[in-house]
Amino acid sequence: MAGKRTGPNLSKIAEALGVSSATVSNALSGKGRVSADLVKKIRKKAGEMGYVPSRAGRALRTGRSGVLGLVLPDIGNPLFPQIAQAMERAAATNDYGVLIADSRDDVTTQTDAIGRLIERGVDGLIVIPRRGTRIGTVGCPVAMIDTPSTPGNTVSADHWQAGEQIARHLMELGHKNILLLGNDPASNVQNDRIGGMKAAFKRDISCQTLWLQPLLRKGGTAASLNLSERISQGVSAIATVSDLLALRVLTELQTAGFQVPTQVSVTGFDDLIFSPVISPALTTVRMNMSQIANIAVAALIDEINGNRDPKPKTSLQKKRTVPDTVMADTSRVPMELIIRSSTGPAPFDQTPHSNGETL
Amino acid sequence: MAGKRTGPNLSKIAEALGVSSATVSNALSGKGRVSADLVKKIRKKAGEMGYVPSRAGRALRTGRSGVLGLVLPDIGNPLFPQIAQAMERAAATNDYGVLIADSRDDVTTQTDAIGRLIERGVDGLIVIPRRGTRIGTVGCPVAMIDTPSTPGNTVSADHWQAGEQIARHLMELGHKNILLLGNDPASNVQNDRIGGMKAAFKRDISCQTLWLQPLLRKGGTAASLNLSERISQGVSAIATVSDLLALRVLTELQTAGFQVPTQVSVTGFDDLIFSPVISPALTTVRMNMSQIANIAVAALIDEINGNRDPKPKTSLQKKRTVPDTVMADTSRVPMELIIRSSTGPAPFDQTPHSNGETL
DNA sequence: AAACAATGATTAATCGATTAATCAAACGCT
DNA sequence: AGCGTTTGATTAATCGATTAATCATTGTTT
DSSP states (O other): OOSOSOSOOHHHHHHHHTSOHHHHHHHHHTOSOOOHHHHHHHHHHHHHHTOOOOHHHHHHHHSOOSEEEEEESOTTOTTHHHHHHHHHHHHHHTTOEEEEEEOSSOHHHHHHHHHHHHHTTOSEEEEOOOTTOOOOOOSSOEEEOSOTTSTTOOOEEOHHHHHHHHHHHHHHTTOOEEEEEESOTTOHHHHHHHHHHHHHSOTTOEEEEEEHHHHHHHHOTTOOOOHHHHHHTTOOEEEESSHHHHHHHHHHHHHTTOOTTTTOEEEOSSOOTTTTTSSSOOBEEEOOHHHHHHHHHHHHHHHHHTOSOOOOOOTTGGGSOOOOOOOOSOOEEOOEEEOOTTOOOOOTTOOOOOOOOOO | OOSOSOSOOHHHHHHHHTSOHHHHHHHHHTOSOOOHHHHHHHHHHHHHHTOOOOHHHHHHHHSOOSEEEEEESOTTOTTHHHHHHHHHHHHHHTTOEEEEEEOSSOHHHHHHHHHHHHHTTOSEEEEOOOTTOOOOOOSSOEEEOSOTTSTTOOOEEOHHHHHHHHHHHHHHTTOOEEEEEESOTTOHHHHHHHHHHHHHSOTTOEEEEEEHHHHHHHHOTTOOOOHHHHHHTTOOEEEESSHHHHHHHHHHHHHTTOOTTTTOEEEOSSOOTTTTTSSSOOBEEEOOHHHHHHHHHHHHHHHHHTOSOOOOOOTTGGGSOOOOOOOOSOOEEOOEEEOOTTOOOOOTTOOOOOOOOBO
16 A cells, blocks of 8 residues: 555565565465575565565455444544544554544434445444444444444443442432433433443432433423422432533532532543543543453454354344344443542432432 | 455456456546547446445555545544544545544654554555654655644644634623633643734733643642632633633632632633533634645645645755645634633723733 | 558556465485 | 475466556548
8 A cells, every 4th residue: 555666575575585475475474384494584684674564465465454444423422532542552453454434423424434434445344323323234344332232232331330330329328319311312322321320229219310302302402400499309419321411410500509519419421531620520430442442343353354153144033133243252341430529428408209210 | 455355346347348447447537548438338337336446456556545544642632523523524525534543642652653554555644743743754745733833734723813812802801801721831732822812912901821731740639720819819711721621710610609701701712512511601712623624635635646836855955854744725724713601791890900921 | 542640449567465286305104 | 216295485376456558440631
C-alpha cells in the first residue's frame, strides 16, 4: 500500500543475498524449509535494509487485508473515545488496523457505512449497535458489543451485575425509596441496567422507574421530572442509567435547593469524563473497555483464522433470525463500582409511602 | 482486500462480454480509449454482476491505499466523536477510508502509532496534536489541525475570533470584571482562546487569567479556585477555556450558593454533549468540525494527487524547522457563539476594584 | 491512390508477497 | 552400491487492477 516505490521488497533482499525471493519469504514467515543459519542471515539483512512487508501485496495474495472495521451507529456516544482507543490497541497487538465507520444513528447511513467497510475489504467487523440494529449477513465475521441479554451479543459489560452493585450500594446506605431513571425504554443496555437494579432490591425497597424520552416526546422539552414532588414523597435516592442523566438530575436538584448527598443520593453509569470533576463527584460504575475490546478482537481474529468450533448450520436453526455473529468464551465483563460523593446515607426523616412499582 | 475469492473481477466481466480486461478497466475508470456504447455496456454488466474493485489489486499497482490515518494524541478529548465522525465523512465522500491511531498522550506511543499507520501504507495523515507535538518527516503528506497561530497548521477553528465573540457577548451584558480560566498554559488552543478574549476587552474591562493545571500541581487536588473571594472582589463573569472547566466552575458556584447567571455569568468552549442539558444550560462556542474536516481532507488529497503548488524547497528554507505539513487555502474556520442561560446581565452592585491584568 | 492520422481495442508487463510444485543434493538403510 | 527419504532451496503461478506499448481498423488529406 505504500506510495513509495523506493523501499526494499522481498526480491531486493533476495538479490542482495543471492537467494530466491521465495526463500526470503519463507525465512521471514517461518514457514517452508529454510536452514537455520540462512534464516538468521536473511532476518539480519531484512533488518538492515529496513524491510517492511507490503500490505497490498500480501492482501492481494492472501485475500486478507489485516484491517478490522469498527461500526458505531451512535456517534454521540460519550464512550466513543474509550471504545476507539481500546479497539485500536487490541487490534494493534494482533497486527491489525482499525477502520472506523459511523452512521449518525441512521439506518440507511449505517448500511452504507458497513458497505464501505466491506468494500474496503475488512476482515471482520466490530459493531456497537444502538437500539435493535439488525446485522444482516455481511460476508465477514462480525462481533457485536451490546448486552449479555441481546441475542448475538459477542461480549459486553455486565450491565445487569453493575445495576445490582449500584442497588446494593444504595441499600447499604439505608435507602428504601428509590427512583430509577432511564432514557430510552427501547435500549437493551438501559433495560439491563435497570433490570439489575430492580432484581437486587429487597422486598422492603420501594422503587419506581421513569423513562425520560417518552416523557419528553409527550410533554415537549419543558417536561419536568417533578423531582421535588417525588422527594417530598419520600424518594431519597435517584439511580440513573447514565452519567449524563445523573448530571442533569444533579443540576436540577441543586437549582431546586436540594443538598446532594445529604438529602438525596444520585448515581450514574459509565464514569464519563466530567463525572469526577463535578461537585459532588458522581458515584458511578465503569466498564473495562480494554478487556471487552480484547475479547471481541480475539474472537473475531479466531473466526477469521478459522480456529473456531464449526457452527452447526443445520436447516433447523436457520429459522432463528439470530444475527450471524461471533461468539466468545467470556461474554460478560464485570463493571466496577466507583463510590464518590454523590451518594450518602439515607436521611433519617425517611417516610416511605410505598406505592409499588411502576412500569 | 476482500476475503471472498468469489466476487466478480475485471476479467470475469471481460470474459462475460468477450472483451479484454484492459478495456473493462478503461471503461470503468474513464481513461484510455473506449467507444461510448461499449462503455455503457460494460458499466451495465459491471453493475449487474455487482462488481466491486479490489482495493488490494489497485493498491498494489498504483502504490496508493486509499486510506488516511487519523492521529489523536489526546484520547481524553471529548471532541473525539465529532472529529472522528467529521473526518470519516469527509474521507468517505472522497472515497477514502480512515484508519485511527491513538497514543494516550505519550510521545513514544504516538511515534509507534504513526509508524503503524505508515506501515499500513496510509496515503496521508491527519494529526490533531496536543501541546507542542513535533511532526517529523514521515514520508507522506500530513495535515495538522491545531490553531491558526501554530506553525505548520493546516486548518483549524478560529479560536481567537471565538474568544473575541465570547468577550463581546460578556461586554454587551455589562460585565466589567471578568475572570479568565484556562487549564494548560502550554496549550496553543487555550492560549489563542484567551488571547482573543483579552484582545477584545475594552480598556475599562478588568480581567485576570488563571491557569488551573499549574495551580493543581502546586496545591494538589485540593487547590481551590477561591471563587467566592474573587466574586466578592467584584468578578461578575467567569470565562473558561472549555465546557469541562465551565461545568466544574458551575457546580462549585452552585454548592457555594451563588446564583448563575443572576450573580455570576459563566461561559465555556466547544459545546460538549452535556452543555445543553445542565442547568443553567451553558453559553458556549462551537466549532464547525465538518467544515474543518473537509478542508483538511481536501488539502491532503490534493497533495496526494500532486495538484499542489510546488513547494519551494530551497536550501535556504531548510533551516526553518516548520513541520512539513500541507497547506490549505482557508486555514481558519469561524466558530459559532451559542447563547444559553449561563450568561446574563451583570448585577447592579458591581464594584470593580480594578487591580489590572495578572499573568 | 498513397501516406498519414485518429480511433478502438488488445497484449503483456508490472506491483509484492505467497505457496504449490519441483528439483538437487545429502543422508540413511540394507 | 543401490534405492528411498529428508533437507534445503528454486521455479513459476497466482491474486486483481493498471497502463505503456502495440496492433488493427477506419477516416482524412493531398
